[in-house]
Amino acid sequence: xxxxxxxxxxxxxxxxxxxxxxxxxxxxxxxxxxxxxxxxxxxxxxxxxxxxxxxxxxxxxxxxxxxxxxxxxxxxxxxxxxxxxxxxxxxxxxxxxxxxxxxxxxxxxxxxxxxxxxxxxxxxxxxxxxxxxxxxxxxxxxxxxxxxxxxxxxxxxxxxxx
Amino acid sequence: xxxxxxxxxxxxxxxxxxxxxxxxxxxxxxxxxxxxxxxxxxxxxxxxxxxxxxxxxxxxxxxxxxxxxxxxxxxxxxxxxxxxxxxxxxxxxxxxxxxxxxxxxxxxxxxxxxxxxxxxxxxxxxxxxxxxxxxxxxxxxxxxxxxxxxxxxxxxxxxxxxxxxxxxxxxxxxxxxxxxxxxxxxxxxxxxxxxxxxxxxxxxxxxxxxxxxxxxxxxxxxxxxxxxxxxxxxxxxxxxxxxxxxxxxxxxxxxxxxxxxxxxxxxxxxxxxxxxxxxxxxxxxxxxxxxxxxxxxxxxxxxxxxxxxxxxxxxxxxxxxxxxxxxxxxxxxxxxxxxxxxxxxxxxxxxxxxxxxxxxxxxxxxxxxxxxxxxxxxxxxxxxxxxxxxxxxxxxxxxxxxxxxxxxxxxxxxxxxxxxx
Ligand SMILES: Cc1cc2nc3c(=O)[nH]c(=O)nc-3n(C[C@H](O)[C@H](O)[C@H](O)COP(=O)(O)O)c2cc1C
Ligand code: SF4
Ligand code: FES
Numbered sequence: 253x254x255x256x257x258x259x260x261x262x263x264x265x266x267x268x269x270x271x272x273x274x275x276x277x278x279x280x281x282x283x284x285x286x287x288x289x290x291x292x293x294x295x296x297x298x299x300x301x302x303x304x305x306x307x308x309x310x311x312x313x314x315x316x317x318x319x320x321x322x323x324x325x326x327x328x329x330x331x332x333x334x335x336x337x338x339x340x341x342x343x344x345x346x347x348x349x350x351x352x353x354x355x356x357x358x359x360x361x362x363x364x365x366x367x368x369x370x371x372x373x374x375x376x377x378x379x380x381x382x383x384x385x386x387x388x389x390x391x392x393x394x395x396x397x398x399x400x401x402x403x404x405x406x407x408x409x410x411x412x413x414x
Numbered sequence: 415x416x417x418x419x420x421x422x423x424x425x426x427x428x429x430x431x432x433x434x435x436x437x438x439x440x441x442x443x444x445x446x447x448x449x450x451x452x453x454x455x456x457x458x459x460x461x462x463x464x465x466x467x468x469x470x471x472x473x474x475x476x477x478x479x480x481x482x483x484x485x486x487x488x489x490x491x492x493x494x495x496x497x498x499x500x501x502x503x504x505x506x507x508x509x510x511x512x513x514x515x516x517x518x519x520x521x522x523x524x525x526x527x528x529x530x531x532x533x534x535x536x537x538x539x540x541x542x543x544x545x546x547x548x549x550x551x552x553x554x555x556x557x558x559x560x561x562x563x564x565x566x567x568x569x570x571x572x573x574x575x576x577x578x579x580x581x582x583x584x585x586x587x588x589x590x591x592x593x594x595x596x597x598x599x600x601x602x603x604x605x606x607x608x609x610x611x612x613x614x615x616x617x618x619x620x621x622x623x624x625x626x627x628x629x630x631x632x633x634x635x636x637x638x639x640x641x642x643x644x645x646x647x648x649x650x651x652x653x654x655x656x657x658x659x660x661x662x663x664x665x666x667x668x669x670x671x672x673x674x675x676x677x678x679x680x681x682x683x684x685x686x687x688x689x690x691x692x693x694x695x696x697x698x699x700x701x702x703x704x705x706x707x708x709x710x711x712x713x714x715x716x717x718x719x720x721x722x723x724x725x726x727x728x729x730x731x732x733x734x735x736x737x738x739x740x741x742x743x744x745x746x747x748x749x750x751x752x753x754x755x756x757x758x759x760x761x762x763x764x765x766x767x768x769x770x771x772x773x774x775x776x777x778x779x780x781x782x783x784x785x786x787x788x789x790x791x792x793x794x795x796x797x798x799x800x801x802x803x804x805x806x807x808x809x810x811x812x813x814x815x816x817x818x819x820x821x822x823x824x825x826x827x828x829x830x831x832x833x834x835x
Contacts, residue, residue: 271595272578276537310597310752312579313537329499330696330728331656333742367581367746368499369538372654372726373662382540 256281257289261296271297275308284315312366320355320362322400325379329368332376336389340376341365343390347397360404361397415642417650418626419666422510429545431552434513440558442629443517443524447566451525455481458525458628460636464647467493467584467621468694468723468799470712476618479608480526483616488528490519491593491612491619494535494542495577495584498695499746500726503652503664504622508535508542511626512549513558516572518625520559521632523570526618531572534589537579546574581750585798586619588752599754600798621724623652644670644711651710651722657729658685669711673701676710677729686731690814694723696743697803699810700736719810721803735832736815737822740808741769747804758801761792765805772819773833775826782812782819 260277264270271293278289285308294301308314326341345351348361355362371377374386378396385396421427421437434440446454459474480488492515496504507515519531535543550572553559561569575593582588583598590612592598611617627649631639640648651669653676656662660682667676673693677684690700693710699720701708708718715722730739744766753759765788768781789805796802812819822828 267595269593269595272592273576276576276578307595307597310580314578328742330692330739330742330746331500331662331726333739334657334728334730334734366538367749368497368501370496370502370505370536372500372502372656372728373664375656375662379538 257292261292264296266297268297268299271299271304271307272311275304275314279314282318284318286316317355318359321360321404322380323362323364325364325366325369326352327367327369327371327375327377327379328365329372329375331368331372335375335387337376339390340378340388340393343393344378344397347393360401415650415668416666417630417639417642418507418514418623418652419511419664421514422506427510429510429512429549431513431549431556434511438633439513439629440517440556442632443520443558444564446521446524446632447564447568451481451527454521454525454632457631457636461627461631461639462636462645462648463624463627463631463639464712465621466623466651466724468498468697468721470647470722473620473624476608476620477522477525479606480528480616480618483609485616486527487530487615488526489612489615489617490522490526490528490531491589491607491617492519492531492533492622492625493584493586493589493619494533494539494622495589496536496539496622496724497581497584498697498724498726500656500692500695500728501654501724502656503654503725505536505539505542506652506664507622507626508539509545512542512546513553514626514629515546515622516549516553516559518628519572520563520570521628522618522620522625524568526616528618529569529571531570532575532593532612533572534575534577534583534593537577543574543576550574580752581746582752582798582800585800588798589619590617597752599752600800602797643668644709644714647712651725653680653710653725653727655681655727655729658688658731658733659683659729660685667710670709670714672706673708673710673727674706676727677706681729684729684731686733688729689732689734690730690736690811692720692726692728692730692807694721695726695728696746696807697721697799698723699806700814702814721806733830735828735830736811736818737769737773737828738832740811741766741773741833743807744769744804747800751800751804755795755797755801757792758796758798758804761788761796761801762804764788765808769808772822773828775822777819777823779820779823781823782816785809785812 290304294304378385463473464470583592587601588598607617665680748762748766751762771777789809
């Protein structure tokens with residue numbers, strides 16, 4: 253079994269109602285739910301793997317392939333839709349050269365759609381993990397991406413190099 | 415007149431427990447410990463408070479049923495799933511005045527005879543989750559939560575539970591199933607959660623905003639509350655303004671405030687020319703500029719043919735194509751239907767296909783009548799509110815903007831150039 257899972261199981265009760273918090277924790281650690289992780293969760297809670305898979309696929313939060321380093325989500329909820337979220341999505345798909353639901357080949361970005369994240373007064377919004385980018389325009393999409401790409405690049409540079 | 419945001423709007427107010435106590439926080443809980451639960455219950459009933467989560471069910475009656483149930487343990491569950499697009503009021507309460515909610519839940523526990531509260535909080539609300547987590551610890555330290563609250567024989571604990579992203583889990587019975595680690599699919603009602611709720615035990619389940627009214631009702635009395643706003647659903651309401659409006663945000667106003675006043679005086683007016691308003695989110699029906707005088711309370715909005723729901727007031731100006739917006743609504747419901755019952759599972763999908771067809775120039779006129787019939791069938795036969803109200807927005811758009819739909823179908827084009835062929 254993958255090691256971080258053992259740690260998670262160690263602090264979890266063997267009760268069916270722990271399934272969703274358990275999957276949330278696994279996803280937080282691994283970045284997604286692998287088949288092996290779901291099987292391990294099923295074994296741990298003494299329920300069939302199909303029950304785990306059924307629950308995992310029911311909820312929007314869970315993903316089954318690793319997300320990008322920046323898991324970008326574009327809100328297509330009604331308030332954001334009214335403020336042009338469709339154009340934001342198109343701009344993002346164009347800039348990243350992937351369709352919603354996919355990850356860039358370098359794994360830096362993944363792109364998903366959500367329906368309202370409770371920031372409707374700031375519509376339209378893009379979310380990157382816990383950061384909300386408010387009042388987006390197609391032009392600002394380019395700016396945000398430039399910023400994140402730069403951050404990514406610098407993140408990999410050894411700190412002391414001239 | 416503010417009841418819920420009264421603290422938040424004070425200068426220098428923080429979500430900290432000391433701020434809350436300075437403003438008289440936890441006094442209502444203290445007072446509740448000195449009187450009989452039955453007395454508190456009669457005040458809640460007298461207040462005529464109705465649920466703010468969408469269904470407008472009388473809170474006093476709900477708590478009376480839970481109070482009278484004789485099985486233990488009982489549970490107090492707070493619905494903080496806030497998933498209706500355009501709604502962002504509960505988040506404000508939890509992030510800025512978390513103790514208001516905690517105090518209210520403890521009082522509810524005292525009334526119905528429960529020692530365990532659970533907050534089911536939307537997964538994306540990271541900040542609210544952390545703030546509530548800290549608030550619970552602080553309240554426990556000061557003996558407002560935990561064993562023997564303030565030295566009394568009443569004990570009450572609150573647990574946080576993070577949702578995993580499913581709109582239907584805002585529906586109370588789906589929420590309960592989700593809490594039990596299952597797919598969030600609605601249960602058949604009756605039995606209602608007041609008898610058969612969390613782990614099949616009596617449960618009082620309420621929205622964040624509903625609960626946040628309770629401490630003031632305890633302090634000032636039910637009669638005081640019942641005189642605020644519109645008599646049939648008294649109190650205040652948090653309206654979430656979004657869309658084409660100059661000052662989007664959350665506004666707390668007495669129930670019954672006219673829609674025109676909400677948009678003009680508070681929202682700073684519509685951006686551009688008003689076309690339509692959804693007064694209660696995507697589950698409600700569109701209103702137009704002819705209906706702006708409607709009073710924003712539950713019975714009045716219902717009489718105008720729509721619903722106040724959670725209070726998501728979404729404003730749409732004339733740069734938008736109603737067919738496109740209707741299509742977007744159907745996409746949402748088709749995605750979020752839990753699939754448990756056939757009318758909703760199939761109906762939302764077919765509606766989405768029809769609307770997509772209309773926007774792409776392959777629609778048929780007969781679809782417009784079919785959608786109206788489908789709405790009726792889905793209303794009559796769907797298991798929960800999602801399916802029952804899924805086609806409200808679409809059918810009201812067809813009724814009020816029929817020419818736009820006919821034009822898309824006959825001329826196979828969108829005059830505004832929004833729907834792509
Ligand atoms: C599809 C659907 C979604 C709902 N979402 C929410 C929600 O996010 N928050 C909420 O409080 N109530 C929601 N409700 C209403 C709840 O079922 C329930 O009526 C409410 O939480 C009861 O609390 P109240 O009486 O305080 O309003 C939803 C209902 C349906 C049918
Ligand atoms: S109406 Fe829709 S969401 Fe509700 S139980 Fe039926 S399929 Fe599920
Ligand atoms: S609709 Fe986008 S945040 Fe609410």
